[in-house]
Amino acid sequence: MLFELLLASAVVCLAYNIYKYMVRKTLDLQGPRSLPIIGNIHSFIQDGGPVWQVQIWAKEYGDAFKISILGEEIVILSDYDSIYEALVERSNDFAGRPYENSYAINKWFSHGIFTQDFTQGFRAYKKLGLRGLKQHGDGISRIVNISKENISNTVKEFKEENGQPFQPHDKLQNLLCRIIICVLLGENTPYKEDDGEFARKWLEDLEENLRGPFFYLIEMFPWTRYFGNPVYSTLNEMIKSRNKTFTEWIERFKHYKQESGERTLIKELLAAKEDGKMTDDGIFGIMTDTFIAGIFTTRTTTSGFLLAMMNFPDIQSKLHEEIDCVIGKEQLPELSDREKMPYMEATILETLRYMSMVPTILHKTTCDTHIAGCDLPKNTQVWMNLYGMHHDKRYFKHNPDSFDPTRFLDSDGHLVPHEERKAVLAFGAGRRVCMGEVLAKTRVFLLLTQLLQNFYFEQADPENPVLFDMRKFIAGPDTLIAPKFKIVAKPR
Numbered sequence: 001m002l003f004e005l006l007l008a009s010a011v012v013c014l015a016y017n018i019y020k021y022m023v024r025k026t027l028d029l030q031g032p033r034s035l036p037i038i039g040n041i042h043s044f045i046q047d048g049g050p051v052w053q054v055q056i057w058a059k060e061y062g063d064a065f066k067i068s069i070l071g072e073e074i075v076i077l078s079d080y081d082s083i084y085e086a087l088v089e090r091s092n093d094f095a096g097r098p099y100e101n102s103y104a105i106n107k108w109f110s111h112g113i114f115t116q117d118f119t120q121g122f123r124a125y126k127k128l129g130l131r132g133l134k135q136h137g138d139g140i141s142r143i144v145n146i147s148k149e150n151i152s153n154t155v156k157e158f159k160e161e162n163g164q165p166f167q168p169h170d171k172l173q174n175l176l177c178r179i180i181i182c183v184l185l186g187e188n189t190p191y192k193e194d195d196g197e198f199a200r201k202w203l204e205d206l207e208e209n210l211r212g213p214f215f216y217l218i219e220m221f222p223w224t225r226y227f228g229n230p231v232y233s234t235l236n237e238m239i240k241s242r243n244k245t246f247t248e249w250i251e252r253f254k255h256y257k258q259e260s261g262e263r264t265l266i267k268e269l270l271a272a273k274e275d276g277k278m279t280d281d282g283i284f285g286i287m288t289d290t291f292i293a294g295i296f297t298t299r300t301t302t303s304g305f306l307l308a309m310m311n312f313p314d315i316q317s318k319l320h321e322e323i324d325c326v327i328g329k330e331q332l333p334e335l336s337d338r339e340k341m342p343y344m345e346a347t348i349l350e351t352l353r354y355m356s357m358v359p360t361i362l363h364k365t366t367c368d369t370h371i372a373g374c375d376l377p378k379n380t381q382v383w384m385n386l387y388g389m390h391h392d393k394r395y396f397k398h399n400p401d402s403f404d405p406t407r408f409l410d411s412d413g414h415l416v417p418h419e420e421r422k423a424v425l426a427f428g429a430g431r432r433v434c435m436g437e438v439l440a441k442t443r444v445f446l447l448l449t450q451l452l453q454n455f456y457f458e459q460a461d462p463e464n465p466v467l468f469d470m471r472k473f474i475a476g477p478d479t480l481i482a483p484k485f486k487i488v489a490k491p492r
């Protein structure tokens with residue numbers, strides 16, 4: 001009986017997709033040929049996932065083109081003018097998040113900020129999240145203090161490797177996990193070894209499961225979960241273990257909060273719940289967003305930077321010179337050193353551009369609107385191809401596929417004016433801009449500067465060098481994740 005019911009619901013879903021295909025109105029844009037009903041999905045499963053396929057299409061069909069997925073037409077933008085217009089100039093029109101089919105899986109995970117559509121609820125959550133992260137005024141000093149203490153531990157761990165090859169992956173992840181737990185729970189709430197183990201296992205499972213055919217199958221046909229899709233059962237287990245750990249974190253926070261007047265993200269969320277403005281799902285959702293985005297993104301960025309150091313010793317030497325001149329060998333880096341270190345700023349900017357670790361951002365129109373000369377009905381998915389824009393000759397004239405921080409420096413070694421680097425939108429912009437941009441930039445600067453102050457980074461095996469090649473990164477649905485690699489950190 002159960003099987004018949006499941007089969008019947010699968011048939012209804014399929015019939016709905018066929019109906020959507022039959023009644024679809026087509027957008028006035030060109031794009032790759034698509035198959036009936038499934039559209040272009042099959043192209044996503046091959047050749048490393050959607051990111052690289054989108055680049056191939058963008059070269060063929062231009063700055064604005066359309067693809068089709070299960071009867072739904074999706075617009076893909078790749079040029080700065082249209083992306084800026086959609087993200088910033090007419091931000092409200094394009095601030096929706098697609099939910100149906102794509103992102104469905106994230107939605108089960110998180111009722112937080114990232115996956116929410118552009119509703120009143122979203123706006124209230126984002127405001128709360130931003131307030132809880134406190135990335136301005138004395139909030140920045142707090143982030144700096146938390147970061148500095150933890151970074152010094154990581155430097156010590158790197159030193160303990162005695163110049164022998166090791167994988168920096170877990171050490172970086174532990175560091176970022178400690179910082180995020182501090183940001184969430186406050187400085188007085190102790191970190192436990194189990195926290196790092198939970199993060200390691202949980203994020204590894206996430207990386208493993210948010211890609212591959214079973215993932216795309218469940219994204220497109222959520223009902224395949226009833227037919228034993230293995231991704232679904234793993235994700236269910238992950239949700240259970242997340243709920244258990246987050247509940248324990250909240251209890252731990254409640255236990256220690258008396259000792260501190262510090263404002264933390266959890267404190268904001270619990271206060272909002274008391275005022276009836278937040279649900280338990282919302283709290284777990286915002287914690288999940290902060291946990292995932294706060295670790296994955298920065299781990300990938302710092303790993304990418306280390307790969308650049310191993311591959312471009314000249315760039316590393318220039319950074320060493322700048323650090324020695326501005327900070328010296330004894331002082332710890334301060335955030336105020338940033339403005340005196342244009343070469344470091346340019347190298348971080350180049351890392352964000354070159355990697356484009358969030359290569360495509362997925363938005364949806366919130367009303368009938370238009371872009372690139374094309375009328376778009378409400379609820380049209382619009383994907384911004386940040387990777388394509390970041391590797392476009394029109395905005396990055398000197399070989400955009402090469403890693404070259406000097407593209408952001410003038411002849412006197414100063415950072416070029418904002419106008420000349422405006423096409424780097426690694427954190428997005430407008431209504432859906434990254435919630436942790438300031439936190440991320442602060443941590444990345446302090447961490448990388450302190451690492452370079454202490455070490456020369458070299459290839460672990462010069463005969464078989466690990467290249468800084470984005471095609472070797474793991475392509476998830478909306479992020480590129482650095483692979484694990486070995487490095488040598490020679491004390492300076």
Ligand code: HEM
Pocket residue numbers: 113114115126289290291293294295297298301357358361362425426427428429431432433434435436437439440
């Ligand atoms: C190098 C590090 C990071 C990069 C490159 C990055 C990049 C991005 C990008 C491109 C978006 C999507 C914008 C859009 O959809 O238009 C985003 C969204 C978001 N990021 Fe980050 N991020 C980073 C670090 C962080 C950190 C540290 C946190 C939190 C602690 C964070 C939290 C979020 C959240 C909650 C959103 C969703 C915002 C919304 O939907 O309105 N991110 N990020």
